[in-house]
Amino acid sequence: MPITKYYPFEPEQAPLEYRGVPEINPHLCVGCGACVNVCPPDALIKIDDYENGTRKIVLDIGRCIRCARCEEVCPTRAIRLTREFEAASNDRICHVEIVELKLAKCRECGKYVDYTERQLQKVLSLIPPGILEFDRIREKLPLCRECKRLLTVVNATKFEEEMRE
Amino acid sequence: MIREFEEKFGPTLEKKVIAKNKVLYTLMVRREDFINMTKYILNRPNTRLFTMVGMDERNTEESFSVTYWFLDWKAQEVIGIRLYVPEEEPSFPSVGAIHKGAIWFEREVQDLLGLEAEGLPDPRRLILPDDWPEGVYPLREDFQYYHSPMGTRNYPYREPKNNSTVHPMGPYHVALDEPAHFRLFVKGEEIVDVDYRGFYSHRGIEKLARGRLNYNQVIFIAERVCGICGFAHSIAYAQAVEEAAKIEIPDRARYIRTILLEIERLHSHLLWIGVAAHLTGFDTGFMRSWLIREKVMELAERLTGNRKTYGLALVGGVRRDLLDYRKSLILETINKLRGEVNELVDMLLATKSFIKRCEGIGVLSKEKAREWDTAGPLARASGIDYDTRRDLPYAAYDELSFNVPVYKEGDVLARALVRIDEVKESISLLEQAVDAIPGGPVMAEFNEIPSWREGISAVEAPRGENTHYVMTGEINRIYRWRVKAPTYNNLQAVSDMLRGYTIGDAPLIVASIDPCYSCTERVQVVDIESGKAKVISFGGMGTCP
Numbered sequence: 001m002p003i004t005k006y007y008p009f010e011p012e013q014a015p016l017e018y019r020g021v022p023e024i025n026p027h028l029c030v031g032c033g034a035c036v037n038v039c040p041p042d043a044l045i046k047i048d049d050y051e052n053g054t055r056k057i058v059l060d061i062g063r064c065i066r067c068a069r070c071e072e073v074c075p076t077r078a079i080r081l082t083r084e085f086e087a088a089s090n091d092r093i094c095h096v097e098i099v100e101l102k103l104a105k106c107r108e109c110g111k112y113v114d115y116t117e118r119q120l121q122k123v124l125s126l127i128p129p130g131i132l133e134f135d136r137i138r139e140k141l142p143l144c145r146e147c148k149r150l151l152t153v154v155n156a157t158k159f160e161e162e163m164r165e
Numbered sequence: 166m167i168r169e170f171e172e173k174f175g176p177t178l179e180k181k182v183i184a185k186n187k188v189l190y191t192l193m194v195r196r197e198d199f200i201n202m203t204k205y206i207l208n209r210p211n212t213r214l215f216t217m218v219g220m221d222e223r224n225t226e227e228s229f230s231v232t233y234w235f236l237d238w239k240a241q242e243v244i245g246i247r248l249y250v251p252e253e254e255p256s257f258p259s260v261g262a263i264h265k266g267a268i269w270f271e272r273e274v275q276d277l278l279g280l281e282a283e284g285l286p287d288p289r290r291l292i293l294p295d296d297w298p299e300g301v302y303p304l305r306e307d308f309q310y311y312h313s314p315m316g317t318r319n320y321p322y323r324e325p326k327n328n329s330t331v332h333p334m335g336p337y338h339v340a341l342d343e344p345a346h347f348r349l350f351v352k353g354e355e356i357v358d359v360d361y362r363g364f365y366s367h368r369g370i371e372k373l374a375r376g377r378l379n380y381n382q383v384i385f386i387a388e389r390v391c392g393i394c395g396f397a398h399s400i401a402y403a404q405a406v407e408e409a410a411k412i413e414i415p416d417r418a419r420y421i422r423t424i425l426l427e428i429e430r431l432h433s434h435l436l437w438i439g440v441a442a443h444l445t446g447f448d449t450g451f452m453r454s455w456l457i458r459e460k461v462m463e464l465a466e467r468l469t470g471n472r473k474t475y476g477l478a479l480v481g482g483v484r485r486d487l488l489d490y491r492k493s494l495i496l497e498t499i500n501k502l503r504g505e506v507n508e509l510v511d512m513l514l515a516t517k518s519f520i521k522r523c524e525g526i527g528v529l530s531k532e533k534a535r536e537w538d539t540a541g542p543l544a545r546a547s548g549i550d551y552d553t554r555r556d557l558p559y560a561a562y563d564e565l566s567f568n569v570p571v572y573k574e575g576d577v578l579a580r581a582l583v584r585i586d587e588v589k590e591s592i593s594l595l596e597q598a599v600d601a602i603p604g605g606p607v608m609a610e611f612n613e614i615p616s617w618r619e620g621i622s623a624v625e626a627p628r629g630e631n632t633h634y635v636m637t638g639e640i641n642r643i644y645r646w647r648v649k650a651p652t653y654n655n656l657q658a659v660s661d662m663l664r665g666y667t668i669g670d671a672p673l674i675v676a677s678i679d680p681c682y683s684c685t686e687r688v689q690v691v692d693i694e695s696g697k698a699k700v701i702s703f704g705g706m707g708t709c710p
Contacts, residue, residue, distance in 0.1 A: 003456060015463075019470035040382035067385050067476040072484075081470075 014083045019066045021084040024059055024099050028078035031055045031101040031116040035070035035079055044070060053103045053112040061087055062095040076122070106144035108151075113144045166209065166237035167244060174202055183619055184408050189232070189245035196258065199248055203233060203260050211239040213538045213551075214260070215623070216632040216649040217270035219278045221306045223252060225617070229280055231257055233267075234621060234634070238556035243621060256281040266538035269657055277304035292364045295320040303372055310369070310376030323360040325350045332668055336365060338675070341440070343682040347659075347675070354667040359660040366682055371646050379641045380406055380614055381480060387633075388475055390648060391684040393436065396429045397626035398633070398648065398684070399478040404559055405635035406480045406643075408620030412611045416561075418482035420602040423561040424495065425465070425474050425483075426624070427591045427598070431502075432461040433627035434584045434591075437679045441581055442513065444673045445522040450513050457505050464498045467491065482608035495599050499592050506592070510585050523578035527662040527674035530575055537658040540651040541629025542587065543678050546572045546579035553625040565597045577677040614641055628652060628679050650684030 005012065014020060036046045036057070043063035047056040059079075070079045089095065103112040104120050120142055127137060143151060167188055171180075177198060178190040192199055206212055215234040222230050229250040236243050250257050259282035261268035271282035272291035279302040282288070293303070298316030302308060325331050335346035344365035350358040370390065374383045388399035400422055407414060435458035442450030462472045468491055469477045477483050513519055529539070534547035544551055552569040554562040570586035572579035618637050623630040629651025638644030655678040662674050 015467050017467050017470045019476065038382070040378065040385040065385060065389070065475075066471065068470070068484075069385075 008086075014085050016083070018083050018085070019068050019081045021061050021087055022059060022064060022066070022068075022070060022079055022081050023084075024057065024097055025078045025080070026099045028076045029057060029099045029101065030076055030078070030118040030122045031057055031099070032075060032119050032122075033057070034073045034075060038069040038073050040067060040069065041065050048103065048114060050103070050112045053105065055101050055103055055116050057099045057101070059097040059099075060095055061097070062092065104142040106142060106147055108143060108147040111144050113142050115142070166206070166212065166235075166240050166242045170202075170206065170244060173205065174198065183243075183245070183621065186241055187243040187245075187408075187621060189247060189619065191247045191249075196248065199246065200258050200260070200263065202246055203235075204263060206235045206237075206244065207264050209237065211551075212237050213535075214264060214266045214270075215243060216621070216634060216647060217267065217274070218634045218645065218647045219274035219280060219304070220636070220645050221278060221304060222249075224306060228252060229255060229278060231274060231280060232634075233260060234632075236557065236623075238551050238553075241557055243557075245621070250280050255279055256283050259283055259285040261285045261287075265536045265657070266654060269653060276302075278302050279305070289321055292367050294365075294367075303369060308372075310372045320362065322348065322362065325358075327357070328352065329357050334671060334675075338672075338680075338682075341676060341680065341682075343680075345675075345680070345682050347663075347671070349663065349668060349671060351668060354669075356663045356666055356668065356671065359663050361656070361660065363656070363682060363685070371648065374643050374646045375638075378643075380637070380643050381641075383643055383646060384478060384480060385476065387648070388478070391626075391650065391681055392473065393433045393681060394429060394626035394628065394631065394650075394684065396425050396474040396478065397624045397631050398650075400426065400560070401622050401624040401631045401633040402635065402646070402648075403478050403480045404622035404624070405620040405633045406614065406637070408622055409618040409635055409637050410480075410611065410614045410620075411618075412481050412609050414482050414609045415606045416603045417486075417605045418607045418609070419561045420598050421483045421487050421607060422478065423565070424487065424595060424598045424602075425469065425477060426560065427594045428461060428465050428468070429474055430627045431588060431591045431595075432458050432465070433679075434588045435461065435506075437584055437627075437676075438509070438513070438581065438588075440676055441523070441577075441673070442519060444676055445519045447513075447516055447519050450509070450516065450519065453509050453512065457502065457509060460498055460502065464494060467494055479608070480614075481611055482606070484608075486607050487602065492599050492602075495595060499595050503592055506588055513581075513585075520578065522673065523581060524576060526577045526666060526670050527677055528574070528576045529658055529662050531573075533658065533661050534575070537661070538654045539629070539658050540654055541625070541627070541679075542580050542583040543629065543651075543655050543658070545570060546583045547575040548573040553623045553630040557623055559622065559624060561598060561601075564601065565594055567594050577673060580677050617644070626651060628681060628684075629655060631684075648684075650681060652678065652681045652685040656680055656685060 033046045036044045041063050043060050045058050068081050071081055101116040101118060104115055104117045106113050177193060177195055179193055181189045183189055213236050215236040218232045220230045230247055231250060232245050232247040234243060234245045248257050259271055261271045261282060262284040268287060269291060271285050274280050276290055276292045296316050296318040298314050301314050329350040329352050332349040332351045334349055336344050338345045346362045348360040349356050370386050384399050384402055387402040388395035390398045435454050439451040439454035442454060465474045466472045477485055529547045531548040534544050534549055550571045555569055567590045570583050572582055614637050616637055616639050621634045623632045632649040634647040635643055636645040659675055659678060663671055
């Protein structure tokens, strides 16, 4: 009974349950950073560039421990663990996957805010239409933190004045 | 034990109940009593020093603390005695002076927190590298986890006495691919004394857990403490947090944990049987054993998605359910396994060269085994009838029936026989657990983890009990996490086992405890040769053989 296989000449496939190298589907990723928050070894990091208005989600499979926490928390199922287990490479950069997304722009001051355009679309698609209309959420998004604070103050003052009248 | 202890020492103590049968006493006055208390507990039958935790509590209690945890395994009770050590005078009476099993614990506290144990027989450095500067204590709260200071290299090795010569074994172990440095003092062929310098793979994960990770991330580094008994470590950690936060886990999760723990024991013991056969020059046994083990690894891969059962446990339950087809996979595998294991065992025990190399070698008497608080198959081969699965039940072990094999001989052969018996018990346990597994959810629901709660738990890993202590901190962090692996105790007993035997027996004797250096030493890699220190937080960890 031969036990030794002619690997790698005879390719070997991991079973369906196997947790292998993760992969981000850039079409689905909204750049929310949930995976970055849960990742135990910092294999996933988030880099925001407010000058150029981009957010990079960087996945380094060299640091990854294949725990699949990212897969569990991903709201759009963009990050998935594949059955791939051969990660050897001559070039370190082959281990890195970068997804670059556009940051949304503040409608008041024009600065970039700390979430992406896709995140915004995702949130708007999740909120029921009734609430969307009632709270006039579309008018409030996207706003940067400062403008949001300002708007709250302005609204509160307006409300107070209306009450006084 | 708790009732008698309270009758004797009760009035001077402040009591805190951690869980059912687990009590923590804080010594308020009269530190002199402390040694009497430990003596009283350790002189009782069936007690052991469970673990010892040093903590920097200057933020909350304005002093350091050391807590000695004792276990009475017949009464199933755990007692902790906490001693506060003021910052101005960082010393406490040494238990190591009266009980050998406490020596490493106290050397560790001395290294990491700078608390001096008065009267400790061997106060040399234990954990920190040879070139770590004096007076820098990495587990103190004012030390940042990414800091890596440099000093000059200096270590006071013991010199040979009475015309003996040094025969170095290591820093790379001959039998297991892990760093460990034994200095055998020999007269001719005979070993007369042993000095051990290890902790080359100390990685500082306890500090990392405090500095950077939240409680749900710690579990993934907990299971990477060891390359073999990783699941046992993750379960021990999860149980400690669950105890601290009073989380009840669902029955189904308890059974799944049991099944995976037994799968882990199976592959670990089969690995050890192979290594032992290899070291005795019986390579057919090694090949056969690892061939069987491969099937267990493949089963683990199908059940958890990883050959090594990694990534399945979380605080509050398990992450993957045991679907029906996976159940039948287990049954299929163990049906095949049973015959193959029997065949292997028959072959092994019928091999005269194997028996002759193991019989009467590395004898550890029951008294010695007790003195060093040895655990697991090593203790059971020396006649100590102690198994955490039965004596401090966790997961679903209290609902399953199994025997705890105990042998009196205390030699390498007895250790092999204990493990062989345990393999058979594991197969039966797996069958029972798969049969009895209840339905329901696999994850408990709970809110935020409360702060400043404590939990202590033990899991019987293949080598003995893994004891984890946890104190929860603020914002979902762990304030203190203490890992004690079984090899921590077992390795200390090796010096007694080697004495009187020859150099040729040494690798087999060391391997017979199934040592796991990375468990014992817990994670920060410092390259002593180049004098360059770097903290490697994740990759590049040492694994078991």
